[in-house]
Amino acid sequence: MKRNSIFALGIVLLISVIAIPSFVALPTGIGGDSVNNGCTCHNSESSSDVIVTVEGLPETFAGGQIYTLNISIDGGPEISGENAGGFFISTQLGEFQSIDNLTQILDNGEAVHTAEGNDQRNWTLQWIAPTDDTKSIEFIAYGNAVDGDGHADNEDLWGSTTLTTNGQNYVGGPSFSLDGIAWYLIVGLILAIVLTVALILWKKLGWGLAEIRHWTTTTNHKDIGLLYLWTTILFALIGLALSVLIRLQLIVPDNEFMTGGLFNEAVTMHGAVMVLFAVSPMSFAFANYIVPLQIGADDMAFPRLNALSFWTLLFGGLTAASGFFFGGAADAGWTFYSPLTSMEYSPGAGISLAGAGLVLLILSVSTSTVNFLVTILRCRIPSMSLKDMPMFTWNILFTVILMLVIFPALLGAVLMLVGDRVFNTLFFDPSIDGTTWWLHIFWFFGHPEVYVVLLPGLGMAMEIVPTMVKRTLYGKRIIIWALAVASVISVLVWAHHMFITGIDPTFRKIETIGTELVSVPFGLIYLCLLATFYKSKPDFSKLPLAFVIGAIGIFLIGGVTGVYLSSVAMDVQLRGTYFLVAHFHYTLGSVAVMTLAGFYYWYPKMFGRMLDAKLGWWHFWLTFIGINLTFIPLFGLWDMPRRIYVYQESAGWATEQLLATIGSLIVFIAQCIFAWNFMRSLKSGEIAGDNPWNGSTFEWATTSPPPSYNFEKPPVFESENLDKHTNQEE
Amino acid sequence: MINRRYMAALFFGVLLLLSTFAGIFNWFQGLGGTGEHADVYDKLFTLYWGLGSAITLGIFLWFFWMLSTTQDEEPGDVAKLGVIPIERGDKKVAYAISIVITLFLLLLSSVTFDSIDFFEKHEQYETDESFTIKVTGYQYYWKYQYPNGIEYTSVENEPLRIPVDVPIVFEVTSGDVFHSFALPEHRIKIDALPSRANTGWIHAEETGLYPVRCFELCGDDHAIMMGELLVMEKVEFDTWYSGEVDA
Numbered sequence: 001m002k003r004n005s006i007f008a009l010g011i012v013l014l015i016s017v018i019a020i021p022s023f024v025a026l027p028t029g030i031g032g033d034s035v036n037n038g039c040t041c042h043n044s045e046s047s048s049d050v051i052v053t054v055e056g057l058p059e060t061f062a063g064g065q066i067y068t069l070n071i072s073i074d075g076g077p078e079i080s081g082e083n084a085g086g087f088f089i090s091t092q093l094g095e096f097q098s099i100d101n102l103t104q105i106l107d108n109g110e111a112v113h114t115a116e117g118n119d120q121r122n123w124t125l126q127w128i129a130p131t132d133d134t135k136s137i138e139f140i141a142y143g144n145a146v147d148g149d150g151h152a153d154n155e156d157l158w159g160s161t162t163l164t165t166n167g168q169n170y171v172g173g174p175s176f177s178l179d180g181i182a183w184y185l186i187v188g189l190i191l192a193i194v195l196t197v198a199l200i201l202w203k204k205l206g207w208g209l210a211e212i213r214h215w216t217t218t219t220n221h222k223d224i225g226l227l228y229l230w231t232t233i234l235f236a237l238i239g240l241a242l243s244v245l246i247r248l249q250l251i252v253p254d255n256e257f258m259t260g261g262l263f264n265e266a267v268t269m270h271g272a273v274m275v276l277f278a279v280s281p282m283s284f285a286f287a288n289y290i291v292p293l294q295i296g297a298d299d300m301a302f303p304r305l306n307a308l309s310f311w312t313l314l315f316g317g318l319t320a321a322s323g324f325f326f327g328g329a330a331d332a333g334w335t336f337y338s339p340l341t342s343m344e345y346s347p348g349a350g351i352s353l354a355g356a357g358l359v360l361l362i363l364s365v366s367t368s369t370v371n372f373l374v375t376i377l378r379c380r381i382p383s384m385s386l387k388d389m390p391m392f393t394w395n396i397l398f399t400v401i402l403m404l405v406i407f408p409a410l411l412g413a414v415l416m417l418v419g420d421r422v423f424n425t426l427f428f429d430p431s432i433d434g435t436t437w438w439l440h441i442f443w444f445f446g447h448p449e450v451y452v453v454l455l456p457g458l459g460m461a462m463e464i465v466p467t468m469v470k471r472t473l474y475g476k477r478i479i480i481w482a483l484a485v486a487s488v489i490s491v492l493v494w495a496h497h498m499f500i501t502g503i504d505p506t507f508r509k510i511e512t513i514g515t516e517l518v519s520v521p522f523g524l525i526y527l528c529l530l531a532t533f534y535k536s537k538p539d540f541s542k543l544p545l546a547f548v549i550g551a552i553g554i555f556l557i558g559g560v561t562g563v564y565l566s567s568v569a570m571d572v573q574l575r576g577t578y579f580l581v582a583h584f585h586y587t588l589g590s591v592a593v594m595t596l597a598g599f600y601y602w603y604p605k606m607f608g609r610m611l612d613a614k615l616g617w618w619h620f621w622l623t624f625i626g627i628n629l630t631f632i633p634l635f636g637l638w639d640m641p642r643r644i645y646v647y648q649e650s651a652g653w654a655t656e657q658l659l660a661t662i663g664s665l666i667v668f669i670a671q672c673i674f675a676w677n678f679m680r681s682l683k684s685g686e687i688a689g690d691n692p693w694n695g696s697t698f699e700w701a702t703t704s705p706p707p708s709y710n711f712e713k714p715p716v717f718e719s720e721n722l723d724k725h726t727n728q729e730e
Numbered sequence: 731m732i733n734r735r736y737m738a739a740l741f742f743g744v745l746l747l748l749s750t751f752a753g754i755f756n757w758f759q760g761l762g763g764t765g766e767h768a769d770v771y772d773k774l775f776t777l778y779w780g781l782g783s784a785i786t787l788g789i790f791l792w793f794f795w796m797l798s799t800t801q802d803e804e805p806g807d808v809a810k811l812g813v814i815p816i817e818r819g820d821k822k823v824a825y826a827i828s829i830v831i832t833l834f835l836l837l838l839s840s841v842t843f844d845s846i847d848f849f850e851k852h853e854q855y856e857t858d859e860s861f862t863i864k865v866t867g868y869q870y871y872w873k874y875q876y877p878n879g880i881e882y883t884s885v886e887n888e889p890l891r892i893p894v895d896v897p898i899v900f901e902v903t904s905g906d907v908f909h910s911f912a913l914p915e916h917r918i919k920i921d922a923l924p925s926r927a928n929t930g931w932i933h934a935e936e937t938g939l940y941p942v943r944c945f946e947l948c949g950d951d952h953a954i955m956m957g958e959l960l961v962m963e964k965v966e967f968d969t970w971y972s973g974e975v976d977a
Binding site: 107108259260261264267331332333337338339340345388430431432433435436466467469470471472473474475476477478482500501502505508509512513516517519520523524526527528530531533534535536537538552553556557560561563564567568569570572573575576577639641642643644645646647651691695696697698700701715716717718719 | 771774775778779782785786789790792793796797799800801802803804805807808809810811812813814815816817818819820821823824827828831832835836838839842843845846849850869905906907908910912914915917918919920921923924925926927928941943944945946947948949950951952953954
């Protein structure tokens with residue numbers, strides 16, 4: 001009974017989440033802020049006696065056609081003086097045009113009567129239909145009938161009406177915006193992936209109800225880790241495919257492959273999917289699988305909460321991406337700068353759906369934060385003190401602490417944004433500087449988020465390097481302190497994303513210094529990682545090490561160019577250009593490469609078989625060359641705005657864009673090779689054994705893959721120097 | 731031996747990467763801008779680029795040296811499964827490196843702050859001839875308003891006209907969404923936010939036609955939100971400026 005009611009509640013919640021984006025609240029009535037001329041003499045409530053009619057609006061309109069509209073008011077009080085009434089009409093698309101001195105058009109496109117025009121109760125004006133005749137357009141007209149006694153009182157009454165007109169080529173229901181070949185590619189790719197997965201599961205692996213039941217109800221941390229892995233690989237493929245579409249659009253000047261709207265959707269969803277739904281959760285796939293093993297636990301502290309984290313992540317990502325099928329995905333950039341995200345400038349469900357997806361993601365992140373904190377702090381084997389934890393676990397600990405601090409800010413921001421869109425709450429009203437407010441609250445989340453993405457990758461590198469070069473990590477304690485300092489600084493430097501938005505100059509200087517100081521802890525971490533190689537015995541034939549060294553090179557260039565951007569004066573020129581794009585793809589790209597290193601390192605533990613080395617080396621070199629070929633040329637495009645879908649031959653950007661596109665195609669091919677290797681090695685890879693790399697952490701102390709209870713008997717951590725280790729309190 | 735081969739290949743890859751990187755930036759330097767801002771900016775960039783490249787190169791070289799110390803026999807402190815690893819690392823080195831990096835960055839900051847003061851404190855650089863042009867961003871055009879009442883937009887295919895050798899102040903705001911008003915050749919970019927007026931200035935030293943672009947995603951046609959800046963001889967500008975008023 002109880003279980004059923006919870007189930008019912010869940011369904012109600014799900015339906016409301018889906019339904020919310022379809023509600024559209026009315027504007028703030030007749031006295032709202034937008035009307036500052038006329039129409040001030042009215043009651044707070046409308047009267048059914050006053051009937052407003054608009055004549056001349058066709059049921060279907062032709063693109064670009066001019067229509068003459070006649071607005072008239074019937075009913076209301078008798079006219080006993082000079083003034084008789086006023087009107088106000090607004091619509092989302094097309095333009096109003098005044099034809100006499102009785103009406104006027106406001107800056108925001110709404111039409112009202114003038115001071116001369118309030119002596120009567122009907123008006124005539126023109127409406128120019130938009131050229132795009134595939135839309136359905138709604139009009140709202142208000143009419144005010146006044147008695148003319150010269151003062152506003154209860155005798156003055158008003159009413160309103162809404163009208164709809166459809167374009168000649170309007171297709172009813174949720175409109176499938178067929179924006180040409182690129183759209184078919186997106187849909188085709190997603191369908192192909194889903195079908196292939198389904199076919200492989202059904203035909204090759206003989207999946208039936210029992211397997212489906214197992215994977216949908218599992219609470220084992222290793223199963224959930226694998227679910228995370230498959231899901232984030234899917235999201236990463238979507239993100240990668242979108243990036244290839246973006247690059248294909250920019251391959252030559254004046255390309256007509258995509259429209260501006262679809263390009264913006266691709267750019268937005270590439271950013272949002274990659275940062276929020278692919279790279280970061282992919283590290284948590286490893287965290288789910290590896291952290292409990294590394295600390296000798298038999299599972300996470302709250303296995304069911306863990307399952308909840310996964311399923312909310314999956315549905316969050318699908319909800320955000322589903323915008324493509326409901327009239328267009330979010331298209332305002334993954335940073336969702338207000339007021340472009342408001343209903344006024346971005347009608348349609350895309351941004352609301354992305355907001356709903358983000359809320360689900362935040363739910364996922366919050367639950368997994370709690371879960372990891374408790375697991376890491378309380379579920380370690382007794383002989384392992386905090387300082388003895390492996391570095392990957394340490395990095396995950398700092399990551400979840402950061403997530404605990406920043407994701408509530410994102411939740412607040414997203415709820416306010418969705419509130420603005422759905423319930424007209426006006427949190428980000430541009431007239432009260434809502435734009436700056438959004439920037440502050442979003443970047444308070446957004447800046448530390450890149451460290452949330454980065455730290456697990458660094459953790460993987462810190463596991464792989466000591467294992468592969470056969471020395472312990474240099475300066476473990478220094479690194480841990482540096483990570484702590486970096487985490488603290490990271491939440492204090494958000495305003496470097498808004499250097500030239502007009503924030504206080506002194507605050508800006510503080511943020512410049514703060515941002516530059518980020519390079520102190522990361523410099524230390526970086527140098528410690530390199531110092532580990534001193535007088536070591538590296539085995540360069542091992543793929544995880546190759547990927548880490550590649551990532552080290554890429555990360556240095558990302559880091560150094562980051563110092564350029566931290567300078568407020570340099571930022572004046574470099575903000576919003578391809579130089580910035582190249583910078584953050586170098587940092588985040590290095591994280592992606594570190595994560596690939598993690599794949600090669602832990603694949604044997606997860607599946608009991610090694611990845612094929614030959615294909616692996618192809619994957620490594622193509623990825624490494626491809627990433628550099630994509631982003632080095634982009635450093636040269638310091639004068640090209642990012643996120644533009646078309647550029648002119650004369651601008652001189654064509655060579656760099658062409659090179660970048662070739663590079664991104666190489667990266668894409670490399671990842672296809674990897675995906676093939678991944679699938680093939682599941683069945684035909686070399687048997688790995690329990691500890692193929694001679695690793696020293698506890699995930700190597702059990703079988704590959706580990707049994708569902710992880711360890712035959714709990715591992716024990718011994719100190720070589722017992723005297724040093726007698727006091728375990730730390 | 732296979733190890734050595736892979737090591738050499740890796741070195742080669744990283745070196746290649748490094749030289750390409752440095753080369754691209756040399757080329758970057760060669761482009762240059764125009765006007766007083768560009769001089770200040772180019773100096774600042776040269777400083778950052780020089781130090782950045784030197785540090786990148788230094789660290790890569792240090793890393794290669796690290797790799798050259800690698801050996802064939804197993805080092806003594808390899809971590810063993812189930813045993814707490816020996817801690818190594820010197821706190822004093824970490825303190826020293828932190829202090830060096832911090833001092834170095836503070837030095838860089840002071841140069842940066844001089845430059846940003848130059849970019850933004852236009853009051854100090856204005857002359858009697860200077861005036862303020864109000865620029866308002868709309869989807870997808872710019873509206874320019876001169877002090878004498880001349881007003882037009884970039885959709886009318888009219889360039890933004892300014893006289894040469896006169897510091898001009900721009901007061902930038904937005905009529906709808908977030909835009910960013912930029913004159914890339916003059917190295918200036920001013921964010922256009924609704925209900926907020928940000929200022930910036932330029933001192934054009936050469937006549938000519940330069941691009942005006944929007945640098946913040948502002949909607950479907952962000953890419954074609956372009957205009958032109960026409961820097962005119964003073965006499966020509968005065969004729970145009972007064973001529974419009976008579977008309």
